Amino acid sequence: MSPCAEMRAAVLHEYGEPVRVVDVPFPKLKAGHVLVRVRASGVNPLDTKIRIDAAAHSRTTLPAILGIDLAGVVEAAAADVVGFAPGDEVYGMTGGVGGVQGSLAQYAVVDAQLIAPKPKRWTFKEAAAVPLAVVTAWEGLVDRAQLGAGDTVLIHGGAGGVGHVAIQLAVARGASVFATGTATDESAIRAYGATAIDYTSTSPENYVIEHTGGVGFDVIFDTVGGATLDASFASVRRYSGHVVSILGWGTHSLAPLSFRGATYSGVFSLLPLLTGEHRDHHGAILREIAILADGGGLTPNVDPSPFTLDTVPDAHHALETRTNTGKIVIDIG
Numbered sequence: 001m002s003p004c005a006e007m008r009a010a011v012l013h014e015y016g017e018p019v020r021v022v023d024v025p026f027p028k029l030k031a032g033h034v035l036v037r038v039r040a041s042g043v044n045p046l047d048t049k050i051r052i053d054a055a056a057h058s059r060t061t062l063p064a065i066l067g068i069d070l071a072g073v074v075e076a077a078a079a080d081v082v083g084f085a086p087g088d089e090v091y092g093m094t095g096g097v098g099g100v101q102g103s104l105a106q107y108a109v110v111d112a113q114l115i116a117p118k119p120k121r122w123t124f125k126e127a128a129a130v131p132l133a134v135v136t137a138w139e140g141l142v143d144r145a146q147l148g149a150g151d152t153v154l155i156h157g158g159a160g161g162v163g164h165v166a167i168q169l170a171v172a173r174g175a176s177v178f179a180t181g182t183a184t185d186e187s188a189i190r191a192y193g194a195t196a197i198d199y200t201s202t203s204p205e206n207y208v209i210e211h212t213g214g215v216g217f218d219v220i221f222d223t224v225g226g227a228t229l230d231a232s233f234a235s236v237r238r239y240s241g242h243v244v245s246i247l248g249w250g251t252h253s254l255a256p257l258s259f260r261g262a263t264y265s266g267v268f269s270l271l272p273l274l275t276g277e278h279r280d281h282h283g284a285i286l287r288e289i290a291i292l293a294d295g296g297g298l299t300p301n302v303d304p305s306p307f308t309l310d311t312v313p314d315a316h317h318a319l320e321t322r323t324n325t326g327k328i329v330i331d332i333g
Contacts, residue, residue: 009105010312013063015053018313019104024065027101027109034084034112035076036094040128041103042069043307043328044161047096048316058097059274067103067330068096068273070110071118071127081112089118092286093131098274103128104312106332113279114272116286119293122300129300129327130165131286136269137166137221138285140244141173144265145219149174152212154235157223158194159185161327162246166221167192168298175219178211180228188301204231216241216260226250233257233264301326308333 006023013020029035047066049055060066071091077084084090092115096102101109118127141147153170157163158179170177171193179194186196197207208216216237222229225247232243233256241262248266257264272279292298303326307315318324 007106008309009065010067010309011063011065012051012060015051015062017051018316019051019066021309021312024105027107029076029078029109031078031080032112033078033109034074034081034090034115036070036072036090036108036110036115037075038070038072038103038105038108038332039124040071041067041330041332042128042131043312043315043319043330044068044132045319046132048320050097051316057268058270059099060097061099064096064099065102065105066096067105068093069128069131070094070103070108071124072108072332075107077112084112084115089124089127090115091118091127091131092116093135093269093273093282095273097270100273104309104330104332111279113283116283116290119290121294121296125302125329125331126300128329129302130289130298132269133162133165133300133327134169134289134298135282135285136162136246136267137169138289139269140221140246140265140267141166141169141219144244144267145221145242147173147175147219151175151218152237153177153219153221154197154211154217154232155179155194155221155223156199156228156232157181158189158192158196160223162223164188164192164301165298166223167194169292170194170221172292172297178207178217199228204235208235212237216262218242219244221245222247230256233262234260236260236262238262303328306331 005026009024010019074088094110153175159181177194179189180197180199189196220232220243222245239261246267303324
């Protein structure tokens with residue numbers, strides 16, 4: 001395709017306004033990158049926050065093509081790229097922040113370090129649903145907490161986008177898994193392999209006693225933040241316990257954690273995209289996830305709604321109003 005050609009993309013021109021589908025210049029291939037024909041683009045809560053200018057940490061400059069997660073087919077690879085060739089089906093969290101083009105476009109030039117071969121048993125929509133979620137879960141449970149066989153882990157928000165893959169990852173690592181949610185989430189949480197805890201009817205003190213005999217959980221993975229993170233500090237095992245949060249951005253007292261002699265870690269999975277550092281680790285995580293997925297150990301929950309580039313505003317609205325039944329994915333076609 002000629003470098004002078006154009007492509008269609010969903011572009012955010014002004015904060016607070018819907019994205020608009022327009023023709024934009026075709027991206028140019030550069031060293032260390034591959035050109036991907038985008039087949040599907042996952043929608044994350046961060047996308048809607050960026051749209052209303054509520055995500056300063058994403059360092060987005062307008063106009064911007066949003067979309068962090070993608071799945072697609074390699075069309076071309078730079079001469080210095082090893083391991084990818086035209087025709088390869090790939091997935092990854094590749095842009096949409098920090099001035100890097102996102103996935104809501106027909107094509108994207110992406111850093112080859114950020115992608116991995118798509119799981120063979122997944123569709124493009126399934127593959128586009130998970131990169132940010134699985135990278136976040138892996139960084140929290142594996143990199144930070146070093147979760148292993150026999151550990152007891154509590155995952156807050158177990159039916160959510162990150163939570164449901166975190167449950168499956170924890171189960172695959174041989175942990176004894178518990179997850180919080182509402183009564184309506186219980187069947188889904190159990191299906192993913194965890195013991196469900198209805199946080200609306202059971203206090204942290206009670207479920208710590210019921211499920212750990214009062215000693216606390218070895219690992220607590222928080223995807224909710226706020227008061228839930230505060231409760232986590234008092235629910236973790238003394239001395240060896242580890243609390244990990246993906247939303248530790250508020251003001252919290254560390255006293256309950258300190259009095260238990262436990263530890264805390266934060267996860268900020270956008271760092272490689274924003275800084276350029278350790279991008280190869282994202283690709284490595286996605287390769288491990290592909291092995292797990294192809295072995296039947298991880299299945300994403302994808303909303304069946306048929307969103308396209310032209311209906312991205314509807315997809316954002318569905319996410320903001322919580323009318324979706326799983327991860328929303330845009331079919332780029």
